[in-house]
Amino acid sequence: MKSYLMLILCMGLVTYLPRLLPLITLSHLSLPPIVERFLLCIPYAALGALIVPGVFQATPDLPIAAWVGIGIAIFFSWLKGSLILPVLSSVVATFLVILIWQG
């Protein structure tokens, strides 16, 4: 089998540097308020952009399964603010829909 060591090391490097540089450089600076506000807004913006549109392709062969799964996740996380229950119930619901559809 071919070795991909060089590719892996280069991919690792270009992935690590963007993770590393802000954390070690910005922590020594004091930032202007607008930049700080921008940075503090990022988590919620990132969550929105990570969910949509990716969730629509979460089960590419049977989109309805993802819809049901995410519906269940929304229901349980709205009800109670934990992570485990929505994640597990959503996987189970998605699995059941796929199973029934294939049935």
Place this chain on the structure above:
Amino acid sequence: MDSRQKSRLKAGLTAALPIVIGYIPIAMAFGLLAKATGISLLDSFLFSAVVFAGASQFMALNLLQAGVACSEIVLATLLMNFRHFLMSASLTPRLEKKKSKWLPLVAFGITDESFSVASTRGEKLTVPFLLALQFSAYFSWLGGTVLGYLLGAILPTAIKSSMGIALYAMFVAILLPEAKKSAKVSILAFTAGAAHFLLASLKLLPSGWNLILAIILAAGLGAVCFKEEEKEVTA
């Protein structure tokens, strides 16, 4: 180690649980696919151990299979993972101590999932908490990769495809309780999601850019528009 450190480590391990549940099946899918692409077990393990970024690992498999040159794969990886630049920057104002010799290790562990869990906790982040959170996720990613490579083929498809929803469910479960409390959070997330949807449908840019642009756009608007409420998010 004093008891405060210990309780921070424990909090990190607990917070990692939903990520672990989401990571194992996805890493297994990666291991399985890597095997099918003709990559050795050692290299598949190294992909997960050195790169530790799911989307770009899957992309690399795709591109390798299509015969794309390695230099292009590296460039695409840079583009796809540049979003972590924003996340890394966004973690800094939340750190309890700005200086720590562990920061290079914390940086290595930044993923969409660990960032989302950590940055929405509404408290200052400590190094023991972050490392426990990130490295539980890391080891589940490694374990899943090897497991998938060795025995992914015997899992029924229905199980494998249903696992794809796990991380989205987690993102929703992180976002919703925050959005319930704050209109600002809802607006930020909605704007970014809509922008990403639009950009992805237009297909004008490589897909790595769409996510980054959507985040910058929404967070930028947020920084300009929401001036008074800032304490709510920092608290």
